[in-house]
Amino acid sequence: NAGVMQNPRHLVRRRGQEARLRCSPMKGHSHVYWYRQLPEEGLKFMVYLQKENIIDESGMPKERFSAEFPKEGPSILRIQQVVRGDSAAYFCASSPSAGQGLSYTFGSGTRLTVV
Amino acid sequence: GENVEQHPSTLSVQEGDSAVIKCTYSDSASNYFPWYKQELGKRPQLIIDIRSNVGEKKDQRIAVTLNKTAKHFSLHITETQPEDSAVYFCAASNRGRSGSQGNLIFGKGTKLSVKP
Numbered sequence: 448n449a450g451v452m453q454n455p456r457h458l459v460r461r462r463g464q465e466a467r468l469r470c471s472p473m474k475g476h477s478h479v480y481w482y483r484q485l486p487e488e489g490l491k492f493m494v495y496l497q498k499e500n501i502i503d504e505s506g507m508p509k510e511r512f513s514a515e516f517p518k519e520g521p522s523i524l525r526i527q528q529v530v531r532g533d534s535a536a537y538f539c540a541s542s543p544s545a546g547q548g549l550s551y552t553f554g555s556g557t558r559l560t561v562v
Numbered sequence: 563g564e565n566v567e568q569h570p571s572t573l574s575v576q577e578g579d580s581a582v583i584k585c586t587y588s589d590s591a592s593n594y595f596p597w598y599k600q601e602l603g604k605r606p607q608l609i610i611d612i613r614s615n616v617g618e619k620k621d622q623r624i625a626v627t628l629n630k631t632a633k634h635f636s637l638h639i640t641e642t643q644p645e646d647s648a649v650y651f652c653a654a655s656n657r658g659r660s661g662s663q664g665n666l667i668f669g670k671g672t673k674l675s676v677k678p
Contacts (some may be wrong), residue, residue: 477595480665489568489651489670490606503656503665538605551596551666553605 449474451541453554460529460561468524468557469496472541477501479522480551481514484536496552516553564589564656568669575678581642583672585652586634594655595628595635601648609650610637618633642676649673 460466472479477497482490483554492506496516507514511529516522525528536558540551565588575581587595596611612619612626612635619626623642628635639646649671656664 476577482668490668492656492665492667495665550611552624553607555605 451552451554453539458557463528466526466529466559468537471519471521473552476541476543478542480540481524483498496532502517507520525529531561534561563594563669564592564654566654566667568652572673574675575642579642579676581639583637583650585669587654592654596653597637598651599648644676644678647676
């Protein structure tokens with residue numbers, strides 16, 4: 448079992464460009480969660496998705512950020528027109544189906560740097 | 563929604579001493595409380611968790627206690643070692659819509675330093 452796979456590990460974007468972060472959950476996991484971690488800070492919830500559904504996006508900024516988890520392929524966190532304040536580590540986690548608890552497994556993260 | 567407060571933000575202990583990190587939560591419906599350890603530049607990793615039907619759980623040098631009435635839970639590390647140095651995060655489950663599975667809300671973390 449390869450665990451939660453995130454790519455790229457490091458991403459550098461110029462201000463105004465788009466950033467696309469990918470997350471493949473663990474095999475058998477159907478729930479995906481995205482968190483943002485600023486330097487020296489905690490994990491801030493962004494969005495919770497199941498296949499083809501956004502369950503909770505209460506932590507997502509209202510503009511420029513979007514997320515999807517299509518029927519086939521990885522979950523994508525998309526940040527349009529990036530600004531320096533978007534620089535952070537973005538972690539994805541997955542968990543088994545509902546009813547089996549919230550036992551998260553985290554990916555290694557994508558470290559986004561906006562220059 | 564759920565809100566989790568964690569303290570202290572930094573903790574320094576001598577090797578062999580015990581370390582205690584405390585968290586409080588706001589939503590009485592939360593029923594799952596994990597603790598994660600994050601080493602510098604690495605992913606958070608689950609070290610222990612507790613569910614609301616249990617008051618205490620122990621795994622070797624690590625223990626977690628839960629007081630549902632007071633809505634607080636604590637991580638206890640005994641006989642600390644330098645390799646325990648890391649940032650530790652507590653979390654509480656957030657109630658999902660219509661009682662469905664929600665997500666985890668994390669505390670801001672405690673940076674633990676164990677001095678040899």
